[in-house]
Amino acid sequence: TTKPSETTKPDSGNDNKNDDSDKESIEVSVIVPLKMSIRLQDGTVLNNKSSFKIELDKEIKFQMCSNNWDNDTYDDNENGIAGTVVYTAVVSSTAKKNTYDAASRTFTIAKGDKVLRTDTNNCFMAYRFYFKKGNYNKQTGINSVVNTPLESLSVNLPLGSTITCDAYKEYSRIDSADVFIETADDKTICYKDYYWEY
Known part of the structure; x- marks a missing residue:
């Protein structure tokens, strides 16, 4: 049955x-x-x-x-x-x-x-992008993420990944860098600064 x-x-x-x-x-x-x-x-x-x-x-x-x-x-x-x-x-x-x-x-x-x-320092990190010689009219972009480059950009990125980032001046690309996303040395900080040499 x-x-x-x-x-x-x-x-x-x-x-x-x-x-x-x-x-x-x-x-x-x-x-x-x-x-x-x-x-x-x-x-x-x-x-x-x-x-x-x-x-x-x-x-x-x-x-x-x-x-x-x-x-x-x-x-x-x-x-x-x-x-x-x-x-x-x-x-x-x-x-x-x-x-x-x-x-x-x-x-x-x-x-x-x-x-x-999912939290910072375990899964992702906020990266803040700056220019050493001043941020005016200079931008950072990340293909497929920040397609329109921005000044003084802060973006959450997945830890342990290498992300290709681009530097712009007056929206013309002037440099590119492969940035490895990692935590700050001080685990109480939820961001990491990245400086372009411009």
Whole structure:
């Protein structure tokens, strides 16, 4: 005879898969800074206060992304930049509070909290761009992020990535640099200054 559960669920093929389908699914909210997103391992892009579902005690991988400032979007079609560092998030059935392990780049989310908080010095850094000989009529741009160069630019960028940045004078490009995004020596500071030699 057919079991009642089998009349409402597709045939899974074995009992182990039926057991997996009964695991508790948790909805996790995402907190990211303005003009940033996260990209999950399946390609889903989430912005601030978006959410995703994950089974309890199951891991999910993600990357930090800087959005395109013109449309506040990250996608895989040259809008924004995806960081090269891969992070792990897991909703724990036993953790009492949310923690982050820098060595493994793992966020452990307590079942009672259900929020993935990406924060400065762990996932991203605000870079402030200046010119040593004065900022007037000089700008910084980042292709796919800040396409219209700006003076005294401050932009959140994913840690551990090398980002190509361009210096402009009167909106004409005068230099380019591959900038490795890292934290400040003082971890209480949430920004890092970068100076062009102009």
